[in-house]
Amino acid sequence: MFQGRNFLKEIDFTADELNYLIDFSIHLKDLKKRGIPHEYLKGQNICLLFEKTSTRTRSAFTVAANDLGAAPEFLGANDIQLGKKESVEDTARVLGSMFDGIEFRGFSQEMVEDLGKYAGVPVWNGLTDEWHPTQMIADYMTLKENFGELKGKKLVYCGDGRNNVANSLFITGAIIGVNVTIASPEELFPDEELVAKAQEYAKESGAKIEITSDIKSAVKDADALYTDVWVSMGEEDKFEERINLLKPYQINKELTDLIEGDYIILHCLPAFHDTETVYGKDVLDKFGISEMEITDEVFRSEQARQFDQAENRMHSIKAIMAVTNGNLFIPKA
Known part of the structure; x- marks a missing residue:
């Protein structure tokens, strides 16, 4: 099950779990297009930590949080003391006591791993120098939308x-x-x-x-x-x-x-x-x-699908946040 888990790198998840996230992203996209509410995180507060600048990741997490009924709070590199005047552990414990989930986009994979270790709430990796896991759900979601399947492509x-x-x-x-x-x-x-x-x-x-x-x-x-x-x-x-x-x-x-x-x-x-x-x-x-x-x-x-892919960042991030923090009933994943 996903509830309470961090989303820090792909190797933390099984094939069934990653495929579930891709399919659930497609489902949430359909709900969004049809105007059907899906406020799985209603009443929650989400912290968005950004060491690196961003267009798609910041926008996707902000809109996804709002659609899920949560309130996002952006904290940029100049807004916090993360790793400078305050250790990652101390920052994680403070933020985890106030927020229901934390997104991090920055340089160090070790930093996002430490946030996940000490925060006590789900931490989502919006990008580090080593991994870009939220991007992957959107990418393979886009591939599946276009070809109907993933296996063997x-x-x-x-x-x-x-x-x-x-x-x-x-x-x-x-x-x-x-x-x-x-x-x-x-x-x-x-x-x-x-x-x-x-x-x-x-x-x-x-x-x-x-x-x-x-x-x-x-x-x-x-393909x-x-x-x-x-x-x-x-x-x-x-x-x-x-x-x-x-x-x-x-x-x-x-x-x-x-x-x-075709490609x-x-x-x-x-x-x-x-x-x-x-x-x-x-x-x-x-x-x-x-x-x-x-x-x-x-x-x-x-053949270009980069703007569909960019939109899918929001739907896939929404799926990741919902399954890890929304107490969803998932019989098998």
């Missing part, structure tokens, strides 16, 4: 293979039976221990997990292509290095033309597909490229 991630999104994608896929290929330069291959762990899960689920530098052969039978920014938060000094490494892994028309069947495009956003951002203009001025991990043509193509 193939998702190809193109880009930085050792960031939090890549980690979460192939671990989650391995657990629930989705074939995941990480197409990345060898310098950015994921951690070998994590790959070994994924292979263990894959033996049980029947998934195929592949790590390769050959992006052209990887994408031919893909979904997925990419992320080339430079993660906190690594802004690495733009030139990443551009040089990852240009061959850009999702563009030449690459998508290699796919032999969708996923991106967890924000995306550098044009120069309509400060970063985009800066990269154009310094390095002479106007598109990075995905071209504008592909970003706007009929």
Whole structure:
């Protein structure tokens, strides 16, 4: 059962539990679209801790809390003393005594684990440098909405293979039976221990997990292509290095033309597909490229599902909050 549990990383949950969350997210989306109330957390107070800036995660947790009948309170990096003047343990105990649940988005996985250890209320990981579990429920929810099933589908991630999104994608896929290929330069291959762990899960689920530098052969039978920014938060000094490494892994028309069947495009956003951002203009001025991990043509193509995926962050986060804190009757999960 889910009640009272933290949601910190995918490996804490079984395939049945992750699939339940995906299906429940789809159900809550249907209720939302039909205007049917679902205030499973009515009267609760939810703390939103943000060390890192956010558009989708903050918006998703805020709207999800409101839809569930709870009151969200945002605390940014400059609002609290977390880990600075006050230990994580002490902060967790204080916040846990006042709030019914805590979301954390920041750098350290150890910090969110400690919050979960000491708070005494459910803690939800909105992103750390190692894992992005709430994103995964939305991502695989989007895949299931488009194909009707997950087992045996193939998702190809193109880009930085050792960031939090890549980690979460192939671990989650391995657990629930989705074939995941990480197409990345060898310098950015994921951690070998994590790959070994994924292979263990894959033996049980029947998934195929592949790590390769050959992006052209990887994408031919893909059901979904997925990419992320080339430079993660906190690594802004690495733009030139990443551009040089990852240009061959850009999702563009030449690459998508290699796919032999129906497919969708996923991106967890924000995306550098044009120069309509400060970063985009800066990269154009310094390095002479106007598109990075995905071209504008592909970003706007009929296969693109990144905005459905972004909306699904809210529905999936709502599902996670509800099952861990809503005293729901779940006969099997």
